[in-house]
Amino acid sequence: MNPGGKDLTALAPFPVVLPNWQHDPANVRAFANTRHGGVSLGPYGDATGRNGLNLGGHVNDDPLAVKQNRDKLNLQLPSDVIxxxxxxxxxxxxxxxLIIGNANTGDAVLSTQAGQVCAVLTADCLPVLFTDVAGKVVAAAHAGWRxxxxxxxQNTVLAMRDKGAQEIIAWLGPAIGPQEFxxxxxxxxxxxxxxxDAQAYFKVRASQDGAEKYLADLYGLARKLLNDIGLDQVFGxxxxTVTEVAEFYSYRRDGVSGRMASLIWIAPD
Incomplete structure (x- = not known):
């Protein structure tokens, strides 16, 4: 994996962000895509309004464009994403x-089988990818503040442990930063x-009409919650997503926005 998580690396036809976790299993693959490299236009495009790799099918983008983007993504994977x-x-x-065409309602997905891709969609919310050091259990979680x-x-980690995962590491993917949330x-x-000590992760920003507003550190809160259940190796x-306009979709910034995927899987032999 890329030792510098902030670098954007060209994988096949589009750039991605690779986890900067250490001691990752050789048989585990993972990345998050950016807004570049697809066919979506306008607010679903890149920063110029063209060539966007929007993967969200629920944001009023052209369904044909979303299908083409997903097809382009699936060509780089061992199985189509559900x-x-x-x-x-x-x-x-x-x-x-997971069944194609079903609701598949949930906010995290895990796998113990090679070739099964786990994925979540985000545009400011926090994507978290997990693997055990043995490379036998992987998971992806979508973590907005709620x-x-x-x-x-915590539920994702418990589910992984129920599947036999021992030492688990996590990567916090692209999300809204603590100066913008x-x-x-x-x-x-x-x-x-x-x-x-939750107050430590909130900075008072202003009082509006008598109501205090805060800047919340989503990354810091996630690290704290993971540390508290025994995960010491938390990277990323x-x-x-708000300030890195050229690279990422942001619902908070733009109102109408595409969605990016964070994906992980156990590579087939």
Whole structure:
């Protein structure tokens, strides 16, 4: 894997971000795509409004463009991706149980079988990829603040351990950065119920009409929650989808936006 997680590397027909985790198993493959390298246009395109690799089928992009983008992605993978119907919850699915055409409602997916791709879609929310050091169990999780506070990462790790994973490492993929994620008191309160020192991950930004606004550190909160359940090797967290306009889609920044995928799988023999 790429030792510098901020670098964008050209893999086949489009650039990607590779996890910068250390001691990754040789049989595990993973990456997150950027907004470049597809056929979507306008807000679903790249920063010039052309050639966007939007993979979200629920954002009002041209369905034909989304299909072409997904086909281009699938050509680089050992199996076609079956994307989840993400609901900002904490349900973990098994990739072997996903069915094309079904809702497949959940916010994380795991696999123990070679060639089964686990993937989540994001555009500011936090994608987290997991593997055990033995390379026998992998997973991908979608963690917006609601899912993060609701335990989606902890549930993913528990599900992996139930499948025999021992030492687990994680990578925090491209998400909204701590200088851009403005939230209200409700978000702070949600994490304060889970983390005794949650205030450390929130910076007071301003008071608007008597209501305090905060800048929340989504990456820091994820690291804390993972550390608390025994994951000491947590990498990534060095991008900002809002400020890196040329590279990433951002719903918070643009309102109408494409979606990027973060994917992981066990390579077939």
């Amino acid at each position: 994307f989840l119907s993400q609901v900002h919850g904490n349900i973990i699915l098994n990739a072997a149980d 899912g993060l506070a609701g335990g989606v990462l 403005e939230v209200g008191r409700d978000v702070l309160d949600a994490f304060a119920a889970k983390i005794p 967290g060095d991008h900002c």
